[in-house]
Amino acid sequence: MQVHVSDKKESLVFLLLIVLTALLILAFLLSAYLIPMKGLNALPHFVKWTLVAILGLTGMFVIITFSSLSWVVIAGRDSPVPFSRFLRTIAIRYFLPIFIAVGKLIGLSKQQVQHAFVGVNNRLVLHQCLNGKRPERILLLMPHCLQYSECPVKITYRVENCKRCGKCVIKDLLEISEKYGTALRVATGGTIARRIVIETKPELIIAVACERDLTSGIQDTTPLPVYGIFNRRPHGPCFNTQVDVKEIEAILKEIRGKG
């Protein structure tokens, strides 16, 4: 698997966020231990040592979790730490808002952090797909805003209704879904997307969406692997958006092992 320059940049940004977040949490735990030390001495021994044990165990959990995450980001695969995948799942579900807040402290926009998050996620997903059991059931999950805004055809429940006029990328997406034997669905929002995932039971989702929908989709569906691609919005959000179909085909080629 090739690692591109932007992948490296995204990994470095994410690594920096992981290290900074870990240091901030450890500094907080240390101050929570040091500041009330005098007060703690006035407490009964049992209470004092219970508090110390809780702070110490939390600190150890933070060190193990964030070291494991750093390994995942550097190597692009799960670390040898037991429960690495479980720790990664927790991090994906719950730590992103913390990384966004820490990113703000060092001048990174929310979008930059989301791009770094999706970039690292994609490396992991590709590694998982290429080195484990290759996924058979792949779902291409597209946002409704890719459809030409004046197209009269309803494609949200049956994308095959598309007349393939070529005014939007839905035609090309239908062609590659047929070529690679994948399901193709169009969703108007998160609730419909979740229903599609339940109905199609994919082993891998290749999803196109904006930063907000893509990151929340990856968080919602983890541990189900989602390879994320951001849509382009030359006409503003949610209106005649675009996606590089060649990028989607390149991923499918790699996963399906077709040269």
Ligand code: SF4
């Ligand atoms: S390609 Fe399909 S969805 Fe797009 S405008 Fe033409 S008929 Fe409508």
